[in-house]
Amino acid sequence: MSACISKLFQQWQPAEHHLKITTLDCHTGGEPLRIITSGFPELLGETILERRRYCMKHYDHLRTALMFEPRGHADMYGVIITPPQRSDSHFGAIFIHNEGYSTMCGHAIIALSKFAVEAGVVPRTDNKTEIKIDAPCGQITAWASSDEDGRVFETTFDCVPSFVALKDAIVNVPELGKVKFDLAYGGAFYAYVNAGDVGLTCDKKDYDQLIRVGRLIKQAVSKQFDIVHPFEEDLSFLYGTIFIEPLNDPQLHSRNVCVFADGEVDRSPTGSGVSGRAAIHYAKQQLALKQSITIGSILGSSFKVMPQRALHYGHHQAIIPRVTGSAHISGKCEFIIDPSDPLKHGFILR
DSSP states (O other), X not given: OHHHHHHHHHTOOOOTTSEEEEEEEEEETTEEEEEEEEOOOOOOOSSHXXXXXXXXXXXXXXXXXXXXXXXXXXXXXXXXXXXXXXTTOSEEEEEEOSSSEESOOHHHHHHHHHHHHHTTSSOOOTTEEEEEEEETTEEEEEEEEEOTTSOEEEEEEEOSOEEEEEEEEEEEETTTEEEEEEEEESSSEEEEEEGGGGTOOSSGGGHHHHHXXXXXXXXXXXXXXXXXXSSOGGGOSEEEEEEEEEOOOXXXXXXXXXXXXXXXXXXXXXXXXXXXXXXXXXXXXXXOTTOOEEEEOTTSOEEEEEXXXXXXXXXXXXXXXXXXXXXXXXXEEEEEEOTTOTTTTOBOOO
């Protein structure tokens, strides 16, 4: 009887006037990613940044509908797939979260590369397939490593030029006083702080305090310092605070906790975050070219990162960081947006 009842529920169909959006849900090191696969309106514009601005103006209510409760949660993350901007790219990506739109997302690149190969969006070439993705911060080149069955078990990507904007700077933070930080860019700008300097660890027990203090530091740095990308105004803002905890562990160099957007906590070590860290360690002569370190997350998942090569980027001495990690599937979904639903555009209760 219960099986028959379940089948009857399965027969339910949305009304014609309901908006239907399908997604592929996955995670990279525990950090969620909702890949929008159909139903999202076309975004106009020649470049990824133009399409992102178009989405902000015309379809931001769909971002909140998919990221906020009841379809998502305060720490949900997503990506809108677009046609490529460049002739040699496979597709474009616009990253979305609880506050708005980010400029780069390493955990999304890792997951997108995996499913692009497994779904046949990019034809598999032997055991390592190259994928080129247009992100708001620039073109990202990734390589998806697959087994004999065509399943991708690991992705490596080269980030955009990453650099240190401020080294060993001091910010005055309400409730905390003076806090030392490094400001670095790895596709997005972050303030990097030693967790121990503010009485915290990168452990789950400090989760609430990491959010509170991370917000305070982000607000203070944003008010007291200019955040300037050398070429693009749309990229000139502080995305979050990254806490660092050194470890006495032969397998893990350290741990990261990234508090970004509106108090979101990255469950992974943060792909753009470890890119900025590679730039910091290289600038401080703590890491050489082609020398890798493994950085853990609040969950214990990890990314490997190394400075691949050095270059000049505007007036900055920069590096190209190379990041490696793995993603896993969690579900395929069809979300229904009923125009008569008073909460159709979502809400957040922390």
